[in-house]
Amino acid sequence: MIPDPEQERREILRRYKELLKYAYPLVPDREERKQIKKAFQIAVDAHKEMRRKSGEPYIYHPIAVAQIVVQEMGLGATSVICALLHDVVEDTELTLEDIEKFFGPTVARIIDGLTKISGVFDNTKSIQAENFRKIVLTLSEDIRVILIKIADRLHNMRTLEHMRRDKQLKIASETLFLYAPLAHRLGLYNIKTELEDLSLKYVEPEAYQEIINKLEKSKDVRERFIRQFTQPIKKKLDEMGLVYEIKGRTKSVYSIWNKIHNKGVPFEEIYDIFAIRIILDVPQQLEKSEIWKTYSVVTDLYQPKPDRLRDWISFPRANGYESLHVTVMSPTGKWVEVQIRSKRMDEVAERGYAAHWKYKESNTETAIDEWITRIRELLENKEEEAVDFVDAFKLNLYTDEIYVFTPKGELKTLPANATALDFAYEIHSDVGDHCLGAKVNNKLVPLSYRLNSGDQIEIITSQKQTPKEDWLNFVNTSKAKAKIKAALKEEKKRIAEEGKAIFERKLRRLNFNFNPEDINTLLKYFKLPDEQEFFYRVGKGIITSQQIKNFYREEGKKSWYSYLTNRLSRKATKKKEEKENFDSLLKKFDRGSEQLLIGDSEEKIDYTLAPCCNPIPGDEVFGFVTINDGIKIHKISCPNAIQLLSNYAYRVVKAKWVGAETLSFLTGITVKGIDEVGIVNKITKLISNQMKVNMRSLSFDSNDGIFEGKITLFVQDTRHLNELMEKLKRVPGVTSVERIDQA
Ligand code: MN
Numbered sequence: 001m002i003p004d005p006e007q008e009r010r011e012i013l014r015r016y017k018e019l020l021k022y023a024y025p026l027v028p029d030r031e032e033r034k035q036i037k038k039a040f041q042i043a044v045d046a047h048k049e050m051r052r053k054s055g056e057p058y059i060y061h062p063i064a065v066a067q068i069v070v071q072e073m074g075l076g077a078t079s080v081i082c083a084l085l086h087d088v089v090e091d092t093e094l095t096l097e098d099i100e101k102f103f104g105p106t107v108a109r110i111i112d113g114l115t116k117i118s119g120v121f122d123n124t125k126s127i128q129a130e131n132f133r134k135i136v137l138t139l140s141e142d143i144r145v146i147l148i149k150i151a152d153r154l155h156n157m158r159t160l161e162h163m164r165r166d167k168q169l170k171i172a173s174e175t176l177f178l179y180a181p182l183a184h185r186l187g188l189y190n191i192k193t194e195l196e197d198l199s200l201k202y203v204e205p206e207a208y209q210e211i212i213n214k215l216e217k218s219k220d221v222r223e224r225f226i227r228q229f230t231q232p233i234k235k236k237l238d239e240m241g242l243v244y245e246i247k248g249r250t251k252s253v254y255s256i257w258n259k260i261h262n263k264g265v266p267f268e269e270i271y272d273i274f275a276i277r278i279i280l281d282v283p284q285q286l287e288k289s290e291i292w293k294t295y296s297v298v299t300d301l302y303q304p305k306p307d308r309l310r311d312w313i314s315f316p317r318a319n320g321y322e323s324l325h326v327t328v329m330s331p332t333g334k335w336v337e338v339q340i341r342s343k344r345m346d347e348v349a350e351r352g353y354a355a356h357w358k359y360k361e362s363n364t365e366t367a368i369d370e371w372i373t374r375i376r377e378l379l380e381n382k383e384e385e386a387v388d389f390v391d392a393f394k395l396n397l398y399t400d401e402i403y404v405f406t407p408k409g410e411l412k413t414l415p416a417n418a419t420a421l422d423f424a425y426e427i428h429s430d431v432g433d434h435c436l437g438a439k440v441n442n443k444l445v446p447l448s449y450r451l452n453s454g455d456q457i458e459i460i461t462s463q464k465q466t467p468k469e470d471w472l473n474f475v476n477t478s479k480a481k482a483k484i485k486a487a488l489k490e491e492k493k494r495i496a497e498e499g500k501a502i503f504e505r506k507l508r509r510l511n512f513n514f515n516p517e518d519i520n521t522l523l524k525y526f527k528l529p530d531e532q533e534f535f536y537r538v539g540k541g542i543i544t545s546q547q548i549k550n551f552y553r554e555e556g557k558k559s560w561y562s563y564l565t566n567r568l569s570r571k572a573t574k575k576k577e578e579k580e581n582f583d584s585l586l587k588k589f590d591r592g593s594e595q596l597l598i599g600d601s602e603e604k605i606d607y608t609l610a611p612c613c614n615p616i617p618g619d620e621v622f623g624f625v626t627i628n629d630g631i632k633i634h635k636i637s638c639p640n641a642i643q644l645l646s647n648y649a650y651r652v653v654k655a656k657w658v659g660a661e662t663l664s665f666l667t668g669i670t671v672k673g674i675d676e677v678g679i680v681n682k683i684t685k686l687i688s689n690q691m692k693v694n695m696r697s698l699s700f701d702s703n704d705g706i707f708e709g710k711i712t713l714f715v716q717d718t719r720h721l722n723e724l725m726e727k728l729k730r731v732p733g734v735t736s737v738e739r740i741d742q743a
Contacts, residue, residue, distance in 0.1 A: 008057055015063045016040055022071040023080050032077035035103065039081040042102065046092040053162040061155060062087060068151040072191060074351055075147060082110045083148050090115045113145035114152075146182065153179045154191055157198040172202040187321060190350045196254035204257065211253045211260075214267050222248065222274060229330055230276060236297045242290060243281040249339075250274045275325075275337040279346045287342040288313060291324050294340045302328035305335060313345075321349050402453040414451065417476045421447040424459045425480035432480060433487055434461040437675075437705025444674050444735075446704045448474035460705045466491060496532045499539025506545055525551050597658045598633060607631040607655075609665065613638035613741040616665035618718030623653040639741060657717075664714035666696060667721060668741075673734040675707040682731055687713065691724050710740070 020036075027033055043062050050058035066083035069075045081103060088094045089111055096115075100108035157175055160168050176199040183192035201208045226248035237244055251273050259265045267273075278298075282290045291313060298304075308327035316322045323341040330336050341349065402416050404423060412426055420440065424447075425432030438445055439458040451457065467487040475481055519531055526543065528534050537543040598607060598621070607623060613635040615621045620636040624644055633655055634641055644652065671683060680700050687693050693713050700709040715721045721739065728737045 003055075012044065012057060012059055012063075015060060019063055019067045019070070019080075022067060023077070026070060026074065027077045027080070029077070036077060036080055036084070038102065039084040042094070043084045043088060046088045046094050050091065052159070054159060058087075061159075064155045064158075065148065065151045068154055068191075069148060072154075072351060073147055073151065073188065075144065078106060078110070079144050079148060081107055082114070082144065083151060085111055086114050086148055086152060110144055110148070114148060143186075147186070150179055150183050150186075150188065150191060154195060157195060160198065160202060168202045172199040175199045176203070187348065188351065189321075193252040193254070197252055200254045200257055207257055207261070208253060211256050211267065215250065215253070215256075218273075222250075225330075225332070225334075226274070226276065229336060232301050233278070233298060236301070237278075237294065240293065240297070242294065244294070245279045245281070247277045247279070248274050249277050271335050272327075272337050275339055277339045277341070277346075279341060279343055281343050284342070284344060287344070291340050291342065295324060295326060298326060298328060298338050298340070302330060302336075304328050308335075308337075313341075323349060402451060402455075404451050404453065405456040407456065407458045415476055418451050419447065419474050419476065420445055420449045420451060420457060420459070421471060422475050422477045422480045423451060423457050424461075425475070425477065425483055427459060429479075429483045431459055431461055432483055433467050434463055434465045436460045436462040436465045444706055446706065447471070492532070492536050495539040496535040497539075499535035499537070503535060503538045503548070506548060522551065525554075598655055607633055610634045610638065610640075612640050614665070614667045616667050616715055616717055616721060617657045618721075619657075621655050621657070623655040624648070625651040625653065635741070664694065664716060666712060667715055667739065668710065668712045669721075669725060669728075670736075670738050670740050671709040671711065671728055671734055672736045672738075673707060673731075675702045675705050676733045679707065679731075679733050680709065683709065683711075683728065683734070686727060686731060687711070687724065691727065693720075693724060 023036060024033070027036065040063075044059050047058040047062070052058055052061060062084045065086060066080045069079045069083045073079075085099065085103075085107070089096055089099065096108055096112055099111050153175060156171065160171060163171065175195050180192050180195040180199065183195060197208075230246050230248075234246060251270070256267065256270060256273065259270050260267060278294055280287070280290050280294065305327040308325070310323075310325035312321055312323050312325070322345040323339050325337060325339050327335050327337045402414055402418065404412050404414060404418075406412065406427070412423065414422055414426060418426075420438035421432065421435055424435040424438070435447060437460040438447065438449065439460065440449060440451065440455050442456075442458075467484045469488060471484050472481060472488075475484060519534070523530070523534060526534060526537075526547075528537070534543070538548075598617075608630060609615055610624070610632040615633050615635045615638075621633050622636060622641070623631045623633055626632050631653065634644065638644075673679065684695070684698065687695060693715060696712045696714065698709070698711050700707055702708075713724075715724065725737045725739070728734055
């Protein structure tokens with residue numbers, strides 16, 4: 001459809017007038033009003049050939065951004081002018097000099113900042129998060145740059161449906177990651193909430209819709225509840241002659257989603273899905289006393305939760321938020337949060353500091369300056385709400401980089417698939433080479449652990465550690481790969497030299513003579529590319545003495561044939577024996593009616609306990625008739641059970657433990673935990689001294705700072721075993737104890 005130019009012109013004017021409706025009350029100065037008009041005309045002209053993705057005239061966008069700036073942020077003339085012009089230098093013929101000529105240096109500086117910052121925020125594939133604060137500070141000499149940028153983003157989010165899906169995802173996740181936390185920090189609560197909700201709508205469309213539906217469905221009940229709950233409060237406040245407004249405020253979709261998603265709380269169980277807000281219309285000097293009066297009305301009517309009083313009136317939050325929050329018990333047994341604040345506080349809370357100056361006697365410009373200074377202080381203050389920033393980083397869902405922290409809180413940027421070992425190499429190649437393990441958010445993880453944005457990582461090193469071949473399987477940064485390869489190459493050379501010495505020694509022992517010319521024949525025989533590889537494998541023990549012996553034998557054509565025939569005939573005899581054995585066993589055992597009783601000394605049939613699952617009394621078991629090993633008792637949960645039961649059902653017999661013989665049965669457990677000095681000692685002491693259990697074998701393996709112990713031991717039954725396992729679990733440092741089938 002071809003748009004009607006006349007109709008469009010009228011629509012542009014209508015939108016402009018709407019903007020003025022909000023701007024004029026804040027811009028009483030006639031000269032400034034003229035400047036706004038000029039900015040509008042220049043922008044219309046500059047963008048006249050351009051259209052948005054939706055097909056609409058491009059100028060709708062700057063007008064909308066200007067309206068957000070004035071209506072939702074409460075900024076003044078300069079910001080409106082800059083918002084109208086924010087895309088002209090970047091997208092049209094107009095230059096910065098033109099802007100300066102028309103509007104002077106302040107506007108030109110802000111437009112310059114906006115143009116530069118869009119390069120940083122939008123065009124680079126990866127946001128340099130470590131420089132995030134720096135960028136914000138240097139490019140935004142004037143905080144209005146950031147505010148207009150946020151307004152720009154808000155409008156783009158509101159019109160995101162016209163974008164391609166991949167763009168939607170990129171923009172939405174960037175918004176969650178950068179703009180929403182920024183808006184939060186600047187105290188723009190409403191905008192922050194809207195940015196988050198809109199982002200979620202595109203990033204998690206189904207979850208978003210589901211929450212919307214649930215909110216809609218529960219609306220009537222909620223509203224009835226709020227009416228009943230607030231009715232007595234209203235009555236009291238009226239009696240006291242206070243002027244106020246009471247609203248029920250529903251939690252944002254995004255924060256509901258966050259609770260469901262991150263805390264695992266189902267929608268129905270989120271107790272603070274809404275809050276009651278009491279907004280007092282009161283002169284500033286009476287704010288405090290009336291808020292506390294209201295507090296006492298509420299808590300006289302409803303029992304407060306002692307640990308849920310939040311007094312941001314005496315101690316306003318860093319972003320300017322002031323309010324008194326109290327959680328009380330409703331007559332229906334539900335906790336309800338009540339927020340009490342003045343009208344002024346409410347406006348500041350929703351629109352940020354911008355709302356402040358409205359309440360100041362001073363003139364507009366100095367008030368804004370004052371505000372800018374406070375915001376700059378906020379941004380410069382690193383400690384402040386650092387946690388909020390970390391949380392925001394974690395929401396970074398679709399970028400190809402992650403942002404992680406050192407133990408000292410220093411930020412590092414890594415590719416999205418980076419592991420703990422990549423991080424170690426990122427710190428220093430020496431840290432990487434000697435990396436033994438890592439603690440992520442204070443939890444021990446293997447080197448191959450995939451990092452997530454927001455993780456804090458501590459690397460554990462040991463001088464004994466050296467780079468391992470398999471490390472290459474899980475590092476993803478080119479830096480780590482290159483360093484590991486270089487170290488391995490060095491290591492390989494060293495082992496090859498050792499291997500050569502070993503090889504020569506072996507040959508001497510075998511009474512073979514090593515002829516350097518043999519090396520080519522050797523390489524062909526073992527299918528290897530070069531000498532170094534061969535000696536390396538010898539050094540590593542991959543090529544065994546037996547293989548070397550074989551090579552020389554074959555090469556020497558020593559009676560190989562007779563050896564083979566001998567072996568084959570032996571195998572054949574064994575097969576025959578096996579068959580006879582099996583037949584007699586099946587005959588002996590009349591299946592169907594009988595049940596094999598294990599542990600009963602009267603039982604005449606031989607059985608053994610299967611080594612694949614090592615059943616012990618108490619386990620559910622079955623017997624399996626084997627070909628030459630009698631009946632084997634397996635656990636029902638044996639890894640082989642399914643296969644045995646389905647393929648050889650006819651060989652399976654019912655079995656049951658009887659009697660309480662004081663026999664000991666062999667079983668195995670694995671114990672995992674954090675590798676600490678003396679831990680093995682603690683474990684073995686517990687087993688042998690305290691529990692008086694005999695161990696048959698014990699092996700401990702330590703890797704990446706985590707140990708894994710395999711212990712085979714003799715227990716009486718499952719009860720005995722479980723008791724032991726429970727005790728082991730309580731040993732400090734032990735993180736898991738499991739029974740293993742294969743002892
Ligand atoms: Mn724009």
